[in-house]
Amino acid sequence: MIPPFLRQPNDTKYVRRKPRAHYITKTLLSLVRVISLAISRFYLSEQKGLLQRTPEVLKVWMMLTFLVVVSVVHRVESQLILLAVSLGLSLLSQINFWNIVRQALLYVLLFGLLITLPASLNVFNGGKIIFSLVTFEHPHRWWIYSIPKEIGITREGLEYIVRICLKILNSVSFVLLILSTTGFENVIRGLRSMRIPHFFLLVLTLAYKYIVILSQQLYHSFQAMSLRGWNRTQSDLEKEIAAGRIGFLFRKGWEHYDLTYKAMIARGFTGEFKMVRKNGYKTENYLVGWALFVMMVVVLFFDRHG
């Protein structure tokens, strides 16, 4: 027998509340977003671009070479050439370079601009003032510091900031480019070719896989909660809910691991993880590797003698 309330439409009024999520909830949802990003990276890495076809080990070497060159070249022009190299590689790999730069700009702002901004002033570095900020009647001396009569932004200071920011931009964007073109599965293959123990790789693969599955479950749990009108609850209750979700995920994870291990045993697993070896290097891979190496040498030469 259907209860009477189910025969009547609801007549409650909407009470406006300020949506506010607890920090545990925020953390969990951020985690889900990071994992979703990792999944979208897989889609990018599935495209058939140049870097996607390049073996993982070669990509690691290319990345290391690029990072070393970025850190040793000093001229702004050299850094711009390196940025152009990244742009070229991303075009050949069908990756939207602007998206990568946008992600890298956050690091540039945090670790480049904000930290080095004072260096643009003549208080810390000498040089020719190109934009005056404050002018005093006379210079000041305080303890070991001396404050000049005119404080302003110098050409040398600006060049220094641009150089640091470009270094960070180049380093981060190249690393992101490599990550965007390398699926997790290929990272595992790369590690395997570097003689990392099989069991470690297996654990890593399982962990990655279950993080994805569990994060999806977590996300669906929160979706279900929001469908039932959840946007703000008492703090204690919210903590309990979040803790309950974490506990649920641990239990679910444990059950999954147990069954997966059984599935492995059922398919003949005895402790040694055997995989198919991937095909060796192709001519194109050698060409890409050498081309980047030669380009790096040219940039170094230009930076020193150009």
Add this chain to the structure above:
Amino acid sequence: MDEIFNIEQVSFQYVPGVYALQQVSFRIYENEILTILGSNGSGKSTLLQMLCGLLFPMEGSIYYRGQQLTEKRLKDRDFQHDFRSQVGFVFQQSEVQLFCPTVFDELVFGPLQLDFSEQEAIRRSEEIMQLMRIEHLRNRPSYMLSGGERKKVAIAAVLTMNPQVILIDEPMGGLDPKSRSFVIDLLFELHQAGKTIVLATHHLELVSSLQSRVVLLNEEHRLAKVASADEIMQDTELLVRTNLIGEYAHKHHDKVHKHLWYPFTPHPHE
């Protein structure tokens, strides 16, 4: 027909005092299709895991080709290798069975563990991908597959091992009608190829389609009956008692009525 499994008075408890299976006995013969039928929680999956040597009876015994299946016996490498290559198991939850980086790796995993050459493992995988029509999924990781695709990959991953006995837990779970008919066709083909197929389900339509021998478990986790599919399907009272059919409501023109029958098969009306 030769006997493959002999299940004798088998009982199992996950939690002390709570039986998942109680004194179940039956036999499985070479090249037959056997359906283990029962409602949710009747012990079907537990029984299949025992047949695959993943769980062991707390009471009673299971014999595989005359040899008792025990934890100790399965530690013997020769026996283990032989048993694992002969008995394949498709889990109910396909996602737990898929643990390799990509679908292709998943398919070659079994043959490689059983010491087949890489070339042979790859050849088998290519052929099975064609059979299951999953070539386009080759480089996908398992978490990027739909439920139906996962099921297909899980079955494919077992088929590359070419086992003589295939245990399938809920083969119809999460499949759309087209995929269901694909799986039923596949089961018939495998049976014709000489495989012994043991499946666990609560879908009466599957029992009706396969017309196999049926081992029926009741809600007390005991054996209710071993009989042909026809005999089981006609025993309405038994199906009600084992909670496989109940009163179903359905509509004729404007009238909703309900009566005791399985709704997808033709049934009488008063």
